[in-house]
Amino acid sequence: xxxxxxxxxxxxxxxxxxxxxxxxxxxxxxxxxxxxxxxxxxxxxxxxxxxxxxxxxxxxxxxxxxxxxxxxxxxxxxxxxxxxxxxxxxxxxxxxxxxxxxxxxxxxxxxxxxxxxxxxxxxxxxxxxxxxxxxxxxxxxxxxxxxxxxxx
Numbered sequence: 001x002x003x004x005x006x007x008x009x010x011x012x013x014x015x016x017x018x019x020x021x022x023x024x025x026x027x028x029x030x031x032x033x034x035x036x037x038x039x040x041x042x043x044x045x046x047x048x049x050x051x052x053x054x055x056x057x058x059x060x061x062x063x064x065x066x067x068x069x070x071x072x073x074x075x076x077x078x079x080x081x082x083x084x085x086x087x088x089x090x091x092x093x094x095x096x097x098x099x100x101x102x103x104x105x106x107x108x109x110x111x112x113x114x115x116x117x118x119x120x121x122x123x124x125x126x127x128x129x130x131x132x133x134x135x136x137x138x139x140x141x142x143x144x145x146x147x148x149x150x151x152x
Contacts, residue, residue: 004064004143008133010055011111018055021047060107062132064143067150069118071107071132078147082121086137088114101128108133116140 025044030036060072068075087095092115096108105127108115112133119129134140 002063002065003147004062004140006062006134006136006140007059008062008107008109008112009059010109014055014111015052018051019048021051059109062107062134062140064140064147067147069130069144069147071105071130074105074107074130076120076122076130078144080120080122080125081118081144081148083119084141084144085117085119086114086134086141087117088137095131100131103128105130107131116144118144 022041022044025047026037026040029040029043032039061070062072063070064078067078069078069081092113095115095117103126108131112135114134114137116132116134116137117129118132120127132140
């Protein structure tokens with residue numbers, strides 16, 4: 001049973017920004033006599049589709065399911081998560097920057113500002129915490145805490 005699921009797909013501005021590949025390709029191929037702009041537009045569209053496909057296809061999934069907290073390829077039983085805390089705005093920037101522990105597991109995306117910090121209570125695990133991008137840190141925190149309380 002899934003209590004939380006979120007796919008970290010790019011924000012709309014990423015799709016708009018990568019669309020600049022199309023006119024850039026047209027400018028590169030414009031000097032070619034005859035079919036320069038057409039070839040440039042075709043190549044630009046293919047490049048744009050490839051970039052968008054890669055960004056969407058490789059977007060990690062954050063979920064709390066069957067007593068596990070999953071972030072991308074990593075997963076941990078919620079019983080081994082001792083505390084969860086959500087950050088937004090400048091606090092989230094500090095968590096991703098100056099307060100970041102180099103041993104932490106990161107599943108962050110630059111286009112998603114809020115993060116959730118999940119402290120790991122496993123003495124065998126060298127990772128002190130997970131730092132995970134999420135658009136809804138409050139909902140993810142509630143889901144982890146609910147799964148933790150039902151697991152205990």
